[in-house]
Structure formats: structure tokens, C-alpha cells
Amino acid sequence: MSALKDLIAQAVDRLADDLEGLSHRIHDNPELGYQETKAAAWLTEFLGSRGFKVERGIAGVETAFRATLETGAGPTIAIMCEYDALPGIGHACGHNVIAAAGAGAGAALAAVRDRLPNGRIQVIGTPAEEGGGGKVRLLRGGAFQGVDAAMMIHGWDQWVLHQDLLGIVRVGLEFKGKAAHAAADPWEGVNALDAVIQTFNNVSMLRQQVRPDARIHGIITHGGAAPNIIPEFAAATFYVRAARLDYLGDLRTRVVACAEGAAAATGCTLTVTDHDTPYDPMKRNDTLLDVFRSNMARLGVAESPEVKDRLGSSDVGNVSQVLPTIQPYIRIAPDATPIHSRAFEAAAVGALARDGLLKAAKTMAMTTLDLLAEPGLVRKAQEEFRGSR
Ligand SMILES: [Zn+2]
Ligand SMILES: [Zn+2]
Known part of the structure; x- marks a missing residue:
């Protein structure tokens, strides 16, 4: 397992310039929710070229996608990408990094597909997080059916495994x-x-x-x-x-x-x-967070304590109410840079963003690998999910 994780990390490093390029292209062409045609095209092109089976416009949402890599009967693990921008201030939420990190995690797993345990990896493109409720529509349309566990990352000014969402x-x-x-x-x-x-x-x-x-x-x-x-x-x-x-x-x-x-x-x-797309609170899943944490530690990333007084809302909360889901926060900006600010928009293409993107891609790919290799972990995550309902 350890050797395979080294190969995953090397695959991300080989792709580093491509992933950063993808992130910058999305950043420099900001598209509002449900209008992310360019971002969806670039991401699906990239994943398709890495051997993923690509479906565009899933669940009736034109700019959503699902890219699947299947190695046999086993758990289905989803890695979510967001890529919508904000009106007026572009990618001030850093969704370009979320998108590239998700695609990078998928590509790294595809690079070692012959040695992967049995299962299914789905990179799911989820439009319109900033108010449009893309994931709510995808959930209603059945896009997450059959998914056993899901993850995504979000950019921030520190590494924090979990934040409550209102x-x-x-x-x-x-x-x-x-x-x-x-x-x-x-x-x-x-x-x-x-x-x-x-x-x-x-x-x-x-x-x-x-x-x-x-x-x-x-x-x-x-x-x-x-x-x-x-x-x-x-x-x-x-x-x-x-x-x-x-x-x-x-x-x-x-x-x-x-x-x-x-x-x-x-x-x-x-x-x-x-309103037809209410956002649910985030339901935490410590089983998945622990796996993510151990892979972060492997990369030498120090985790910051959870923050209790900066509470936002996101449609990833809705996914977390339906299946075990995590959204760790990745440092892509200098300390105390608020999200949805012009400073965060600038940071989302800076050196910290490159570093965070690559580490996030590695951590998500390694976490996915752990879950495929040990279906007992997926069962444990689901038991935790049901128990805390
Ligand atoms: Zn935002
Ligand atoms: Zn965001």
C-alpha cells in the first residue's frame, strides 16, 4: 500500500504543471453557476484523456459531469469538483483549486489503475455551489446513487479537517x-x-x-x-x-x-x-476524516484546530446528509485571508494554491485508495453515518 501511495504522489508531481494550468485556466475564465461550460469541458477532456469514462450533463444539469474509472466489483468512491465563480469577484472562493485537485486525484488513481483494488472511482462535477444548489439538483436527479462515500476539498487559509456548515x-x-x-x-x-x-x-x-x-x-x-x-x-x-x-x-x-x-x-x-434548493448542515464523518488525516500526515501537513465561529453554508452539506461525506479545508492563501475577497481571488493562483492543490490531489487519491483497499472502512463510515443520524 505504501509503495502504491508513493506512485500516486509521483503521478501527481508529474502532472503538477498540467493541474496548475487547468486551475489557472478555470480561474482566468470565471463562469457563474450553471454557466460553467468551459470549465466542465476542460475537466472532462482532461479526465477522458486519462482513461475515465465521461458522462456530461448528468441528472439534467448541463454543466455537471461524471467521470468513472472502474476496476471491478467493490465500493464506489466519489471525488467532487466545484468550478463556479462569484459575480463580480471571479474565483474568490477558489473553486478552480477544488476542480483541479479533484481532477488531479482522479488522474493519479488512473495512473496506477492496473494496481488498484477493485471498485469504482467517480469524479463528479457539481456546478453552482454559490447559491444555485447544484448538488441538491444532482442528488434529486440520482447522480449520487450507488456512491458509498464522497469527498472534496475546499481552499482556505489553513488546513482544517472539518468545519460545521450551517x-x-x-x-x-x-x-x-x-x-x-x-x-x-x-x-x-x-x-x-x-x-x-x-x-x-x-x-x-x-x-x-x-x-x-x-x-x-x-x-x-x-x-x-x-x-x-x-x-x-x-x-x-x-x-x-x-x-x-x-x-x-x-x-x-x-x-x-x-x-x-x-x-x-x-x-x-x-x-x-x-426556496427549492435549501442547503443542509454538514454532517461530520470521523471514520473518513481519520483516513484523510493519516494521509495528510504522510505528506507532512500539519492540521490546524477546527474553527467554531466562522460558519458558512454549502450544498456539500446536502450530500453529507445522504451518504458519508467529508470536505477538508486546504491552505491555499496566507493566514487571515477571508474567502470571497479579492485577496483570496489573487491567492487562488499563487504559490500556496499550487502547493495546496497538489497536496490535496495526493491526499484525496490516497484516501480513495485506502477506502477501495479496505471496504471495511467504508462499512464503518456508513455505520457511523447511520448512527449519528
Ligand atoms: Zn463561496
Ligand atoms: Zn466555495
Whole structure:
């Protein structure tokens, strides 16, 4: 096993310039979610040329892909690639590095395919992480069916094995009242704006009683047409975030109850609309994290402690609620560089990004190898997954 891992590391080193080139090309051609046609084409071309069987446009998502390498009956391990950019600031989340590291891990495994244990490796291209919910659509479309364990990495300013991610639901609240002249016959009106304002007041009170990692934040999207008309329609959108799926569901119910109370108090009718791609919290899997950790240590990478107060959301959380999944963080930027910043965008093509990309590709390939070689580990990861549900 150790000798095979050395061969994997050597394969990544041989491909280093190609992988960095791929990363830079994606970085320098930023494409927004569901429009990543160039990135998807480059990645599938690269994986196809390494012997992967490539399927483009899977699960009805045009810029998604699946590249499969099969060596016989055994576990199916997925390595996920993201490659969407942010509006205005390009690859300030470093998804170019995620993409190249995933492709590099696949290519390194393909380089030793004759010596691989039986199983199936799938590099899955997952578009539109930045709000579009690509993985949610892929999950619904069955793209992860048959996958036993999944992994991806994300760029950061340190190496951290696991970070909690907040689940997020986006709730639209629409109130319908009755228009009337606001001075001549206000008693004839039913004030939909009052219902919105009362909802905000109710939510403000609710916020005192929520867990510290929960977040509830909203805006008014419609507040009426003119001051001399009692608003017959008003609307708000709230984001509700929490670190646990059951608590997230509870909180959503309580926010909706705030709106229902406001509707009852004002005499309005309420329509609740849920955004169609909610992001789930990240469910950790220590079995997979331990395998990843041991391969990191093999490369001499020092792990930083988990950070408790910088909480984001990602659709990888949804994958982690369906099958054992990890998303370790890779140092690709100088200390204290915030993600989604111009500094992070610049760092995503710097020397640290090259180093992180190559180490991440090696670690993911070695972790995949361990899981193929020892199906008992995959079973253990699945038992842990079921136990902590
Ligand atoms: Zn991001
Ligand atoms: Zn990101």
C-alpha cells in the first residue's frame, strides 16, 4: 500500500504543471453557476484523456459531469469538483483549486489503475455551489446513487479537517390584505405591510430564544405602492440558518408561526414559499476524516484546530446528509485571508494554491485508495453515518 501511495504522489508531481494550468485556466475564465461550460469541458477532456469514462450533463444539469474509472466489483468512491465563480469577484472562493485537485486525484488513481483494488472511482462535477444548489439538483436527479462515500476539498487559509456548515432555508412570506384610502376610509382596509412589520417584530423576539449558532435574517421585498393606499400586498424573504437539520426545521416552523401570528393579528392571508434548493448542515464523518488525516500526515501537513465561529453554508452539506461525506479545508492563501475577497481571488493562483492543490490531489487519491483497499472502512463510515443520524 505504501509503495502504491508513493506512485500516486509521483503521478501527481508529474502532472503538477498540467493541474496548475487547468486551475489557472478555470480561474482566468470565471463562469457563474450553471454557466460553467468551459470549465466542465476542460475537466472532462482532461479526465477522458486519462482513461475515465465521461458522462456530461448528468441528472439534467448541463454543466455537471461524471467521470468513472472502474476496476471491478467493490465500493464506489466519489471525488467532487466545484468550478463556479462569484459575480463580480471571479474565483474568490477558489473553486478552480477544488476542480483541479479533484481532477488531479482522479488522474493519479488512473495512473496506477492496473494496481488498484477493485471498485469504482467517480469524479463528479457539481456546478453552482454559490447559491444555485447544484448538488441538491444532482442528488434529486440520482447522480449520487450507488456512491458509498464522497469527498472534496475546499481552499482556505489553513488546513482544517472539518468545519460545521450551517444549513439554510430561504422562506418567502407574502401577505394579502385589502386596499383602501389611507385617510378617507382606513377602516375598510386590511394592511399587509403591518403584517410584514409584525412578522419582523415577532422574529426579533424569537431571536432571543434561539441557539447561538442559529441565524435568522430577512428583508422586505414589497412594502406597498403609495402612502395613501393601505397596502393590499406586502412580502418579505427570510433566511434561516442552523447547524443541525432537525433544529433548522424547527426554526423554520417557528419563523412561519411568527408570520401566521402576524397574519391573524392583521386579518391578512399568508402564502409561504420555500426556496427549492435549501442547503443542509454538514454532517461530520470521523471514520473518513481519520483516513484523510493519516494521509495528510504522510505528506507532512500539519492540521490546524477546527474553527467554531466562522460558519458558512454549502450544498456539500446536502450530500453529507445522504451518504458519508467529508470536505477538508486546504491552505491555499496566507493566514487571515477571508474567502470571497479579492485577496483570496489573487491567492487562488499563487504559490500556496499550487502547493495546496497538489497536496490535496495526493491526499484525496490516497484516501480513495485506502477506502477501495479496505471496504471495511467504508462499512464503518456508513455505520457511523447511520448512527449519528
Ligand atoms: Zn463561496
Ligand atoms: Zn466555495
